[in-house]
Amino acid sequence: MSLTTIGDLAQSYLMRRQNTDLKSQMNTLVQELSSGRTADLARHLSGSYSYLADVDRNLSLLEGYDSATNEAKLYTQTMQDALEGFQTVVSDLGLALMSSAQSNLPQAVSTTSTRARDDFGALIGRLNTTVGGRSLFAGIDTDMAPMAKADDILSALQTAVSGETTLAGVEAVLDTWFAPGGDFDTLAYEGATTSLSPIALGAGETVTLDLRADADAFRTLLKHTAMGALASDPVLGFDRNLQLELARTAGEGLTFEQHALTEIRADLGYAQARIEESGIRISAERTSFQMARTELLAVDPYETVTRLEDVQFQLEGLYTMTARLSRLSLADYL
Secondary structure (H helix, E strand, O other), X not given: OXXXXXXXXXXXXXXXXXXXXXXXXXXXXXXXXXXXXOOOHHHHOOOOOHHHHHHHHHHHHHHHHHHHHHHHHHHHHHHHHHHHXXXXXXXXXXXXXXXXXXXXXXXXXXXXXXXXXXXXXXXXXHHOOEEOOEEOOOXXXXXXXXXXXXHHHHHHHHHHHXXXXXXXXHHHHHHHHHOXXXXXXXXXXXXXXXXXXXXXXXXXXXXXXXXXXXXXXXXXXXXXXXXXXXXXXXXXXXXXXXXXXXXXXXXHHHHHOOHHHHHHHHHHHHHHHHHHHHHHHHHHHHHHHHHHHHHHHEOXXXXXXXXXXXXXXXXXXXXXXXXXXXXXXXXXXX
């Protein structure tokens, strides 16, 4: 029988390679034991990546839906805050205008009319609200403010009603100015006539945020606010009775014609509820898929410990053999 031997140098390289392999196996097993996840996907999954790929794809989709849902939450909440501020200004001003008209004091009407001018600017500011540099009420033109400057709008209205001497005449001019197709569309509203596209909240689920600053609810309340602001305008020079009539009519309009704005806020609240529900569902689905992925990649700790002890035993045996071989010499042999 022939005996195959290797030289000392070859034996040294062989021992080093075995040492490196065993250390690599030990490091891998220690990593798996500490993380609870496999370090060798191909071996663990037996080369079948289809289920893992499907789980990862669903997690990526849910990540996108989650991002869109969070953006929709921010949008709708900022919209709701803007509309709340809008309605608060309208309600307070309406009561103030009616009170000043009932007082029958020109100075009270003048003071409230000046307040109406300031509040008109505040309402325009609410409609020009932005979030993240994007306008909320401008339709698809999110890069621009939907409303012109308040002073420019009031100046145009001042010109439009100049020469009118009766309540009916002023009302007719304002009704025409703020009506769809009127000067409001060309001189006041600068946003798009196309609303934002629906926001995807999940597979086959969307929410539509088609609220724009040219909605009828805003036109009506802006019209009455403008009427109050023009009531005591010194340039127009309306007589005392007309000023009182304009203040009272504007106050009544602001107080009793908020139903459309309330409906808008209710619809927006419903959209917020749907977005919140979608966020909860997406969170639950993500948790489910993450658990599935963890389970798919998990290793048996008992099996890992057994393999680790086996590798450790082999490494210790290699060290023992190396130590013994290093003590061999020709003198000892002889």
